[in-house]
Amino acid sequence: xxxxxxxxxxxxxxxxxxxxxxxxxxxxxxxxxxxxxxxxxxxxxxxxxxxxxxxxxxxxxxxxxxxxxxxxxxxxxxxxxxxxxxxxxxxxxxxxxxxxxxxxxxxxxxxxxxxxxxxxxxxx
Ligand SMILES: [Zn+2]
Numbered sequence: 184x185x186x187x188x189x190x191x192x193x194x195x196x197x198x199x200x201x202x203x204x205x206x207x208x209x210x211x212x213x214x215x216x217x218x219x220x221x222x223x224x225x226x227x228x229x230x231x232x233x234x235x236x237x238x239x240x241x242x243x244x245x246x247x248x249x250x251x252x253x254x255x256x257x258x259x260x261x262x263x264x265x266x267x268x269x270x271x272x273x274x275x276x277x278x279x280x281x282x283x284x285x286x287x288x289x290x291x292x293x294x295x296x297x298x299x300x301x302x303x304x305x306x307x
């Protein structure tokens with residue numbers, strides 16, 4: 184079982200046991216092997232809000248859908264017709280970030296990235 188799947192399972196167990204997310208989350212992280220925890224901790228903490236929403240049964244967002252896809256099968260292609268899990272918006276111009284850009288990219292282009300780092304705004 185992959186680490187995200189294990190976290191999901193522990194969270195589900197704790198939820199059934201009546202724990203709230205604040206108590207269930209550390210338990211879920213503890214359930215991972217030390218090496219797994221090291222590998223996954225940053226990703227899991229980064230996506231904590233999505234886990235919490237799922238724990239509380241809130242409607243799935245794209246982020247959660249993405250996480251689900253990664254947890255199930257990282258190699259899986261997003262099927263046509265489904266929302267693109269990796270669809271992201273540029274922090275500067277709110278344009279779509281092209282899929283081929285690095286998955287950690289915050290801007291749609293080098294131009295926006297440079298603008299942002301200068302503290303400037305896009306010229307009209
Ligand atoms: Zn942009």
